Every structure is written in C-alpha cells, then in structure tokens.
Amino acid sequence: MTNLSSPAPLDGWTHIYSGKVRDLYAPADGSDDYLLVVASNRVSAFDHVLEPPIPGKGALLTALSNWWFERIALPNHLVSEQGSAPAVPGEVRDRAMLTRKLEMHPVECVVRGALTGSGFAEYQRTGAVCGIELPAGLEDGDELETPIYTPAYKAPLGEHDENITFEQSVELVGEEVATALRDASLQIFTAARELAASRGVVLADTKFEFGNDPRTGELVLADEVLTSDSSRYWDAAAYHDETLSRADRLASFDKQIVRNWLASHWDRTGEPPVLPDDIVAQTYARYRELYVRLTGGEPPYAPVAV
Incomplete structure (x- = not known):
C-alpha cells in the first residue's frame, strides 16, 4: 500500500x-x-x-x-x-x-453467499473455492444455495492476504478455534443476509475478524462489521432483473465507481x-x-x- x-x-x-x-x-x-x-x-x-x-x-x-x-x-x-x-x-x-x-487471530473469516470476485476466478480455474467443491456451470454472481466459509490468511502489512482451506486454518489456530471462527461467521452471515434481504439488498459476501479477550479467553468479534468496505452488497431489484447487463445487476454499494473511473x-x-x-x-x-x-x-x- x-x-x-x-x-x-x-x-x-x-x-x-x-x-x-x-x-x-x-x-x-x-x-x-x-x-x-x-x-x-x-x-x-x-x-x-x-x-x-x-x-x-x-x-x-x-x-x-x-x-x-x-x-x-x-x-x-x-x-x-x-x-x-x-x-x-x-x-x-x-x-x-x-x-x-x-489477541487477534491471523485468519480473515470470509463467507460467500454468492460466487463472484476472487472466489469466482478460483472456481473458473479449479471448480472449487478454498477447497470447497461447487456445482459445475455456475456463473459470475450466482447465489449459492448454502453460504460457504472460505478463510484467508492475514498477511503482514504490505502483502496480500492468501485464500486458504479450512484445514489450513486449523493448522494456524487449532481445530477448536478454527471451528468456532467458522461457525460464528456463518451464523452472523446467515442472519445478516436475511435482514438485508428484507430491506431489498443482497448480501453477496463479507469478511469478519475475531480475537480472544486475554482476560477471559472469550471469542470476540472485532474490527468493522458488514460495512461497504468489508462486504459486497447488491440491489435486489437490479440483481433479479434479467433484462439488465451483468455489470448493472452486480453493481455494488461501495467504491466500485472509483475503481471503474x-x-x-x-x-x-x-x-x-x-x-x-x-x-x-x-x-x-x-x-x-x-x-x-x-x-x-x-x-x-x-x-x-x-
């Protein structure tokens, strides 16, 4: 950066x-x-x-x-x-x-409810995302029947995070913590996606960060959560309008305008x-x-x- x-x-x-x-x-x-x-x-x-x-x-x-x-x-x-x-x-x-x-965990907890971005690129190459096999024939922006947890290793400052499998996250933080991170991330995402849908918004994917309270050992949600910078949101009406171009259907509520310009x-x-x-x-x-x-x-x- x-x-x-x-x-x-x-x-x-x-x-x-x-x-x-x-x-x-x-x-x-x-x-x-x-x-x-x-x-x-x-x-x-x-x-x-x-x-x-x-x-x-x-x-x-x-x-x-x-x-x-x-x-x-x-x-x-x-x-x-x-x-x-x-x-x-x-x-x-x-x-x-x-x-x-x-005490922050070195795992970025990514949940995907739709296949797009780097996840779609990986799927095109391998048919899977972070080791999770997905059905053939999916296209950019397709919603997944069940959200998937696709963690990333939080790289040092100045380097890019690296997508990893759940098994690799176990190697980083241990099976108990890795399972807790996955379960908490999927729980939050599922509830947030339902709330967003009730407001006419599709929550496509997001990332969470967690740490442990050093005094109690409690798993704690940290950093920002479900913002435009940490999540991909689409307008539901546009997303389901098949007459629109894919770019218009997948126009996100974030800085994509800046990237495009x-x-x-x-x-x-x-x-x-x-x-x-x-x-x-x-x-x-x-x-x-x-x-x-x-x-x-x-x-x-x-x-x-x-």
Whole structure:
C-alpha cells in the first residue's frame, strides 16, 4: 500500500498502526486494555491511497458497524463505558470506536453467499473455492444455495492476504478455534443476509475478524462489521432483473465507481490521478444509499452535493 501518510496526533492517544482505511491508537499512558479504532475518509484502489478522500465516509462506516454490532448476538470489542480509558477526542468522535484490546487471530473469516470476485476466478480455474467443491456451470454472481466459509490468511502489512482451506486454518489456530471462527461467521452471515434481504439488498459476501479477550479467553468479534468496505452488497431489484447487463445487476454499494473511473483513466504506472469531484460525490452517495436502505435512518454526515 502506497501513499499512506501518518494521521494527525490525538490527545491522550499514541498512533500505533494504519491500514488502508483505519488508524489504531493506544493510550498514551502505556495502559494495555484499550484501543481507539478510527475510520478515516481515505479511499484506495489498485494498492494506492487516492486523493482526495471521500468526506463523511469514515463516520458513515463507523455508524453502520455500530448498527450491525447492536444486532449481532455475539460478543464484540466495543467498550460501552469509558472506565480508565482516555477520552475519545472530539475531532474523531463520529468515526472512532473505543474497543477492548484483543489477541487477534491471523485468519480473515470470509463467507460467500454468492460466487463472484476472487472466489469466482478460483472456481473458473479449479471448480472449487478454498477447497470447497461447487456445482459445475455456475456463473459470475450466482447465489449459492448454502453460504460457504472460505478463510484467508492475514498477511503482514504490505502483502496480500492468501485464500486458504479450512484445514489450513486449523493448522494456524487449532481445530477448536478454527471451528468456532467458522461457525460464528456463518451464523452472523446467515442472519445478516436475511435482514438485508428484507430491506431489498443482497448480501453477496463479507469478511469478519475475531480475537480472544486475554482476560477471559472469550471469542470476540472485532474490527468493522458488514460495512461497504468489508462486504459486497447488491440491489435486489437490479440483481433479479434479467433484462439488465451483468455489470448493472452486480453493481455494488461501495467504491466500485472509483475503481471503474481509475481503470479507464490510469494505466497503473506512476502516481494515480486525482479523483474528480463528481466521482467523489457519487461514491459517497453510493455508500450513503446502502446505509439508508439497511438502517432506515439518515447517516451522521450530510451527503456530498454533486
């Protein structure tokens, strides 16, 4: 990942890590119980962080994660009472999560309810995804009768995650933990897919991350959950409309607008071009539409004017 600059300092917190979108902070006093997870407005594509960011994206993703956390009947990493943690700074309050510090598992827990993306590419080559044999003749975007769990190994920073089989995940974390990760992921996905369907949205696939609470050993859901950046959502009406092109049927509620524009305006050499204002606005509008469709409420940031 290139073009990733250090975020601004936060009072009471020390920056310890930055990913594509999120910045992590630990308490500046050295205590080891909490983390502050801040969702930035950064947008990335083709291994580059792009300019400008998408105003309001971080707050929207955080609000959507929090909405889902409230509806998932499994322990999560959010801290409801501040306790001895430093105060969450006002400048990031709408896009920050105060969390417990966990012992994270090196497995990205991917669940697929439809065959697309890297899963479809692997299926075309092998007839299977992460060792799971699938029926012949499936096409890009086809829903699967039963969701499948296709884990990935979380690669070190700067490297790409690697799809693995369930058996390989057992080698990484042991059979008991691997089974718990799979079962929890499928449980969450199944319930979330039903809820999304009731709102006219297809949840095609998603990824979860889990850790263990070092004090209790409890398995805990962490990171973001079921957001536009961690999940692929399609409009149900468009998806089932056979008169539309496959691209229109599978138009996702995420940064695909950015990818499409960049692919047609950049040959992937040198620095990527600056995103036009209308692409920034359209991208935010797509994120916002999913939030409104799922939650029925307004996001915590006014939409960007086109």
